[in-house]
Amino acid sequence: xxxxxxxxxxxxxxxxxxxxxxxxxxxxxxxxxxxxxxxxxxxxxxxxxxxxxxxxxxxxxxxxxxxxxxxxxxxxxxxxxxxxxxxxxxxxxxxxxxxxxxxxxxxxxxxxxxxxxxxxxxxxxxxxxxxxxxxxxxxxxxxxxxxxxxxxxxxxxxxxxxxxxxxxxxxxxxxxxxxxxxxxxxxxxxxxxxxxxxxxxxxxxxxxxxxxxxxxxxxxxxxxxxxxxxxxxxxxxxxxxxxxxxxxxxxxxxxxxxxxxxxxxxxxxxxxxxxxxxxxxxxxxxxxxxxxxxxxxxxxxxxxxxxxxxxxxxxxxxxxxxxxxxxxxxxxxxxxxxxxxxxxxxxxxxxxxxxxxxxxxxxxxxxxxxxxxxxxxxxxxxxxxxxxxxxxxxxxxxxxxxxxxxxxxxxxxxxxxxxxxxxxxxxxxxxxxxxxxxxxxxxxxxxxxxxxxxxxxxxxxxxxxxxx
Ligand code: SAH
Ligand code: SF4
Ligand code: F3S
Numbered sequence: 001x002x003x004x005x006x007x008x009x010x011x012x013x014x015x016x017x018x019x020x021x022x023x024x025x026x027x028x029x030x031x032x033x034x035x036x037x038x039x040x041x042x043x044x045x046x047x048x049x050x051x052x053x054x055x056x057x058x059x060x061x062x063x064x065x066x067x068x069x070x071x072x073x074x075x076x077x078x079x080x081x082x083x084x085x086x087x088x089x090x091x092x093x094x095x096x097x098x099x100x101x102x103x104x105x106x107x108x109x110x111x112x113x114x115x116x117x118x119x120x121x122x123x124x125x126x127x128x129x130x131x132x133x134x135x136x137x138x139x140x141x142x143x144x145x146x147x148x149x150x151x152x153x154x155x156x157x158x159x160x161x162x163x164x165x166x167x168x169x170x171x172x173x174x175x176x177x178x179x180x181x182x183x184x185x186x187x188x189x190x191x192x193x194x195x196x197x198x199x200x201x202x203x204x205x206x207x208x209x210x211x212x213x214x215x216x217x218x219x220x221x222x223x224x225x226x227x228x229x230x231x232x233x234x235x236x237x238x239x240x241x242x243x244x245x246x247x248x249x250x251x252x253x254x255x256x257x258x259x260x261x262x263x264x265x266x267x268x269x270x271x272x273x274x275x276x277x278x279x280x281x282x283x284x285x286x287x288x289x290x291x292x293x294x295x296x297x298x299x300x301x302x303x304x305x306x307x308x309x310x311x312x313x314x315x316x317x318x319x320x321x322x323x324x325x326x327x328x329x330x331x332x333x334x335x336x337x338x339x340x341x342x343x344x345x346x347x348x349x350x351x352x353x354x355x356x357x358x359x360x361x362x363x364x365x366x367x368x369x370x371x372x373x374x375x376x377x378x379x380x381x382x383x384x385x386x387x388x389x390x391x392x393x394x395x396x397x398x399x400x401x402x403x404x405x406x407x408x409x410x411x412x413x414x415x416x417x418x419x420x421x422x423x424x425x426x427x428x429x430x431x432x433x434x435x436x437x438x439x440x441x442x443x444x445x446x447x448x449x450x451x452x453x454x455x456x457x458x459x460x461x462x463x464x465x466x467x468x
Contacts, residue, residue, distance in 0.1 A: 009166075011163070011165050012165050012167050012168055015053075015138055016168075018142050019056045019057050019169075022141055022144060023056065023057045023058045025148070026058035027057070027058030031070065033054045033055075033059035033060070033061060033069070033072070034061075034062055034067075034072070036072070036073050036089070038075050038082050038109070038111075039076030040076065041179060041226070042199075042228055043074050043076055043110070046134075046137055047074045048171055048173065052169030053138075053141050053168065054070065054072075054140070055169070065093075066096055068103070070103070071093060072105075072106040073105075073106075074108055075107060075108065075111035075112060077110045077111040077117075077198060078366075079368075080366045080368075090105075090107075090128070093127065094125075097127050104129045104147065106128070106130035106131070106144075107131050107132075108131070108132045108137055108140075110194070110195070112131055113197065113198035114197075114198065116369070130143050130147050130154045131155045131157065132156045132157065133157040133158060134198060135158040135159075135160065135161035136161065138168050159200075160201065161200065162203060164209075175220075176221055176222060177223065177260075177417075178225055179226045179228050180213055180217070182232060182235050182245075183202060183203060183229035183232065184202070184203045184229075185201045186199055186230035188267065190294070190304050190305050191303060191304055191373040192371055193368070195230060197371075202238055207248055210248065211252065214258060218255055218257040221447070223260060223415065223447070224259060225252075225258065225260070225261055225262070226263065227249075227252075227262070228264065231266070231267040232264065232265065232266060233245055233267055233270035233272065234270045236248065244272065245263075245272075246272065246278045253283070259284060260286050260415065260432065260449075261286065262285075265292060267292075268293065268308045268313050269306065269307040269308045271316060271320075276319055276323045280323035286432040286433070287326045288329075289320060289330075290331065291316075291329055291330070294306060294332060294333060295333070295347070296313075296351035297310065297340070297344035297347040297348065298347075299344065300340055303339060303376070304337060305372075310351060314355070317354075327433075329357050329358060330361075331355075332360070333348060333352070333361070334364075334365050335348070335362065335364055336385025338378055339376065340365075340380050340388075348392065352392070352395055352399065353399070356403060357396070359434075360396055362389065362392055362393065365385065400460065401457070401459045404462060405457045407431070407454045407462055408454050409454065411451050411452065411454070411467055412431045412432065412433075413432060413449050413452075414429040414430065414431055414437055414439070414452040415429050415448075415449050416428070416441065416445040416447065416449075417446065419443060419446070425442075426438045426440060427443075427445050429445075431452075435461070436461040437454065438463055439452055439464045439465055440465065440466070441466060445466075450467075452464040452466055
């Protein structure tokens with residue numbers, strides 16, 4: 001048997017024993033937990049694992065942070081804003097704790113992988129009880145045990161970790177859909193990005209572990225899965241028996257009862273012809289690809305270390321559209337990368353206009369200490385970046401509205417997710433393209449995939465009616 005597997009299996013059994021022991025202390029007391037997620041889908045999925053562990057040891061969920069006996073912030077550091085939010089919220093938690101002396105506060109996630117952050121918490125936020133990072137969240141029960149035993153702040157941050165601990169509990173947000181990690185970490189080192197430093201090197205999960213997890217999820221009512229990784233297109237390269245992402249999807253597609261497959265994120269430099277063929281022929285892959293391009297300028301892309309050009313990106317998009325003309329494309333764009341000129345920015349607008357994205361996440365460049373771009377010359381002044389950002393939004397809005405209008409009159413399969421938040425006569429769901437749609441209906445529709453005719457476009461969402 002593989003040695004790594006042995007270690008991770010041992011570790012997962014050890015954690016289960018600790019959870020059992022701890023539950024004798026905690027279960028039945030009505031102690032409440034509150035988990036707050038600050039980051040991406042990867043972090044949100046990690047939070048589901050944290051919830052799984054907390055419920056296993058006997059905490060019950062609450063929607064109100066102020067009522068919680070255990071508060072955990074799963075942090076993000078991809079941009080400065082994300083970090084500032086955490087510090088702000090931590091300040092107000094201090095007051096809650098004054099009124100609830102037994103309360104425990106834990107911090108974990110990407111932000112904790114930075115020494116400067118740990119030092120700042122130790123210095124100015126002494127009311128925090130447990131600090132851990134991205135590599136050891138499976139140890140939450142053990143860390144709580146240590147905190148209860150010692151009464152001291154527990155800090156456990158690992159630089160990196162090769163093993164993947166499988167088979168721990170998890171509480172998912174929706175009964176009928178779930179995210180599934182296919183890989184962890186990132187090896188790309190885009191020069192603006194902190195993720196490779198805080199998430200470690202690329203590690204792929206074994207295909208059999210992924211398939212087993214999805215099979216169990218489907219047995220438990222899941223119809224749609226999203227395969228998660230920072231760069232899913234390089235899945236499998238680090239495995240003992242390498243397997244491509246395209247092959248993995250084909251294996252997953254065989255799982256009976258599974259109806260929809262999504263994945264994110266795709267790095268354009270690694271999106272293979274083999275995957276495009278699967279995108280073309282797959283019956284279960286949704287007609288949506290998230291393909292961040294970051295900048296339309298080839299010289300900025302070079303400084304970003306993205307390893308593709310404006311032309312090769314556009315070529316890739318044409319190939320995908322040819323293979324699957326109905327595909328919806330979404331993207332991430334950074335404005336104001338160091339050295340970005342007006343001409344560079346016009347190239348970004350040009351790509352947006354040529355591709356006609358269905359949606360996009362747009363970001364102002366944020367300096368991340370420790371990354372190569374942080375010390376590059378010609379940082380773009382904030383007012384210039386903001387002005388470009390607003391122009392980008394204007395162009396994008398027009399395109400998003402246009403693309404969404406094209407849906408009107410057509411009928412699509414919609415996975416109904418929930419009762420509409422504003423109007424309880426309506427339900428909300430998603431098309432395969434990931435467009436949000438609202439339609440008349442009640443809770444019986446939740447979790448079902450139904451044909452919906454789109455009758456109106458409101459830009460960032462659609463109005464539809466169920467077809468019988
Ligand atoms: N692995 C994914 C992205 C993860 S981070 C990929 O490569 O596509 C999500 C997005 O945050 C990135 O796509 C990028 O657009 C943005 N981002 C990352 N670092 C940033 C920074 N320093 N400033 C502004 N935006 C940033
Ligand atoms: Fe960051 Fe680039 Fe890795 Fe994405 S691929 S996580 S942007 S370094
Ligand atoms: Fe995600 Fe933020 Fe970490 S974007 S990987 S939670 S730094």
